[in-house]
Amino acid sequence: MADESWRVPSTVQELAATVQEPPRRYLVPEQDPLSDQLAGAEMPEPVPTIDLRRLLATDADGADEEASKLRSALQSWGFFMVTGHGIEASLMDALIAASREFFRKPVEEKQAYSNLIGGKQWQLEGYGNDPVKTKDQIMDWSDRLHLRVEPEDERNLDRWPGHPASFRGLLHEYTASCKRVKDEILRAMARLLELGEDDGILNQFGDKGTTYARFNYYPACPRPDLVLGIRPHSDVCVLTLLLMDEHVAGLQVLRDGTWYRVPPVSDHTLLVNVGVSLEIMSNGVFWGPVHRVVTNSEKERMSLAMFYSTDLEKEVEPIAELLGEKQPARYRKIKFRDFVAEHYEYFSKRERVIESLKI
Ligand SMILES: O=C(O)CCC(=O)C(=O)O
Numbered sequence: 001m002a003d004e005s006w007r008v009p010s011t012v013q014e015l016a017a018t019v020q021e022p023p024r025r026y027l028v029p030e031q032d033p034l035s036d037q038l039a040g041a042e043m044p045e046p047v048p049t050i051d052l053r054r055l056l057a058t059d060a061d062g063a064d065e066e067a068s069k070l071r072s073a074l075q076s077w078g079f080f081m082v083t084g085h086g087i088e089a090s091l092m093d094a095l096i097a098a099s100r101e102f103f104r105k106p107v108e109e110k111q112a113y114s115n116l117i118g119g120k121q122w123q124l125e126g127y128g129n130d131p132v133k134t135k136d137q138i139m140d141w142s143d144r145l146h147l148r149v150e151p152e153d154e155r156n157l158d159r160w161p162g163h164p165a166s167f168r169g170l171l172h173e174y175t176a177s178c179k180r181v182k183d184e185i186l187r188a189m190a191r192l193l194e195l196g197e198d199d200g201i202l203n204q205f206g207d208k209g210t211t212y213a214r215f216n217y218y219p220a221c222p223r224p225d226l227v228l229g230i231r232p233h234s235d236v237c238v239l240t241l242l243l244m245d246e247h248v249a250g251l252q253v254l255r256d257g258t259w260y261r262v263p264p265v266s267d268h269t270l271l272v273n274v275g276v277s278l279e280i281m282s283n284g285v286f287w288g289p290v291h292r293v294v295t296n297s298e299k300e301r302m303s304l305a306m307f308y309s310t311d312l313e314k315e316v317e318p319i320a321e322l323l324g325e326k327q328p329a330r331y332r333k334i335k336f337r338d339f340v341a342e343h344y345e346y347f348s349k350r351e352r353v354i355e356s357l358k359i
Pocket residue numbers: 214216230235242244250251291292293302303305
């Protein structure tokens with residue numbers, strides 16, 4: 001029988017502990033036009049920072065000022081930082097500590113939560129890597145734990161680590177806190193789009209909007225000049241709330257052909273970025289920035305992304321209210337279930353699915 005072992009890569013954590021040189025399938029292809037600039041450039045200005053408390057304030061001046069900062073952040077970068085979000089710092093610290101503890105457990109223990117059914121069939125949820133579709137597919141230098149946290153009654157708790165014992169309760173609480181922040185941000189964005197109601201974007205999620213928590217773990221890499229932690233991509237969801245490693249940099253954002261380094265932030269600041277579902281809904285007024293993560297040879301890095309997506313059965317399409325004779329739809333509609341499937345096809349080929357939807 002043909003050797004099919006390439007379909008089931010070992011974890012990057014195991015590789016990092018055993019190899020001097022990353023295996024060839026982890027090396028960024030030479031023909032990749034961006035591979036020569038993995039170092040990235042310094043951002044020309046500080047990352048735009050929005051104070052959520054001010055944005056929601058009843059005093060109109062402060063709120064207007066924050067709203068115009070939000071507009072300019074979305075127009076210039078497609079992402080921004082959020083302070084004043086009200087999520088308990090101790091909750092964030094405890095959840096990150098618990099997930100670090102999970103990633104540091106022996107591989108055999110983590111395999112109980114594997115994203116490979118029966119050891120081979122890939123599913124989105126669980127612990128592991130991306131689907132391996134072809135033998136020559138380039139792989140990313142990261143392991144992850146990907147969990148569906150909403151709707152709450154559709155959680156698969158058997159994928160949620162039972163150790164450390166605090167993990168499940170912390171993730172449950174963090175999910176509730178982030179939901180409030182996401183709702184508030186999407187309402188502010190609906191106002192920027194001048195939709196008739198503040199819930200104009202939230203209404204697009206359908207009956208069963210889905211949230212995934214993705215814990216990314218990037219072991220130190222012996223060849224950061226040749227290997228990416230996550231390849232260039234845009235998030236397929238509506239909105240992402242990202243809690244980055246406080247100390248270790250890695251995230252980069254592409255703008256006008258240049259990769260910019262996003263510096264690590266402390267004080268429990270969250271990074272919010274637009275996903276391509278919202279790019280479609282807003283008919284291109286907002287866009288889902290292309291980003292990637294680079295590796296480093298010294299320190300492991302962790303991040304936690306909360307991805308907010310529509311119901312799988314919902315059609316993602318430009319919001320009707322934004323369209324008119326002078327503003328025709330710029331994207332074709334697509335059922336979110338198909339969008340996700342296509343996203344992974346394009347992602348494995350290092351392409352962006354949204355290009356195929358532009359009219
Ligand atoms: O680790 C990061 O900073 C970004 C992670 C990311 O882009 C993702 O999970 O989609």
